[in-house]
Amino acid sequence: MTVPQAAGTSQLLAARLQIPPIPYSHAAGSWVYASDGKRYLDGASGIVNVNIGHAHPVVVDALREQVGICTYASPGTFAPTQMQQLAAATARAVHRPDDQVMFTPTGTHATEAAIALARLVQRARGEEGRHKILTSSLGYHGNSAFVLALSGHRSRRPHPDDSFGVAPAFDPPYPGQHLGCPLPVCQAECARSVRDAIVEAGPETVAAVLLEPVNGTTGGGYVPPAGYLRAVREICDEYGVLFIQDEVLTGLGRTGLPLASHHTPGADADIVTLSKGLGAGYVPLAATMLAPRLAEDIMSSGKWLPLMGTMSATPLQGTAGLAVLSVLEDLGVFDRDVVKGEAVGKLVTEAVRGQAVVKNVRGLGYFYGIELTPGTLGDVMRITRSHGLLLYPFVNWHPDRTGEGLLIAPPLNSTDTDLDFLGETLRTSLAQAGERVN
């Protein structure tokens, strides 16, 4: 669905959706206001990151104040007061209170840091040969050359010459994605393909397994079968492999609990990455969280941590992150006893009922993927947009490179009125698209 910018229209080199971008004036809460006065509900929270809506006054006020005080203080030279506070607040928010936290600007950097830390931990433990990172054939972890080479984003796979000799190692437990699986439906036992991948790679060479606990933008919200994550956790333990969970998209409440792994008791990661919900669209910000025993292994080995980048820990990022977390806390997002987002699940279920253009729906909490019948995505996007609703497309995730769908992921603080608009507009737009198909 993304195509290169047409030559001559602008000097900006950037991917674009097939429908033209909207000139806009401002945004507030769940709404973006176009230059022509029309307003759009941001039904996918930007790219599933504007999790507390646009221009939230708590964040705006905090940023405004911090910009006037100090935006940059060289990491390593000046006391990183805000980042220390943010490390503690982030660790508390996701119920990993004793983790050590490394900050970087993007989800991609968080993945790179997680990989570097996993390898470092293995070497600190005397496991010199453990460098491989095993990933799933359907998943996304970022857009650096190396991380793209590792990830199962089918349409972003690099040219074979550019893939550093690495590739995804196992199939995920999702319908049509777990090739050669002997089971009729996906079950926790599908974790055996992770075991097979470790054995095939040679356990003494494997540093970590890296996966998204709930599939994000590649397959549109596939949820693993109950117990799958715990089964992977157990397999990792059995072979001395670390478990990295990429919660860049799912973390901080998107799936209705602080972490997506909280849906599965006994499936805690060794290393967790967060980003979208932490910067929430206000500043570039990501966190890589390391369980305390791993941090101790590194510290006691005397090995050097991966070096931080120029913009990896600024007072502005710290201030923004703390303000975002305080808003999320007030919304009750960090409560791990009750799954939130029920209203979103309900509106999606009602909107897709009996719709000719809908093939499948999946997701949980505040995050759903609607798989559309082939050839209808462009129409559905144009129609939803004409009715003032913005959704995010996902495409080409099936092994044969087909598949088209839309993500529903409103801000976690959407009002009842926002959600009513989302549900009703989605329902009428899908029906309208269905009439064209029939």
Ligand SMILES: Cc1ncc(COP(=O)(O)O)c(C=O)c1O
């Ligand atoms: C699960 C997941 N991991 C990593 C990334 C990369 O994050 P970023 O775009 O901030 O580099 C993304 C981005 O969509 C993501 O969804």
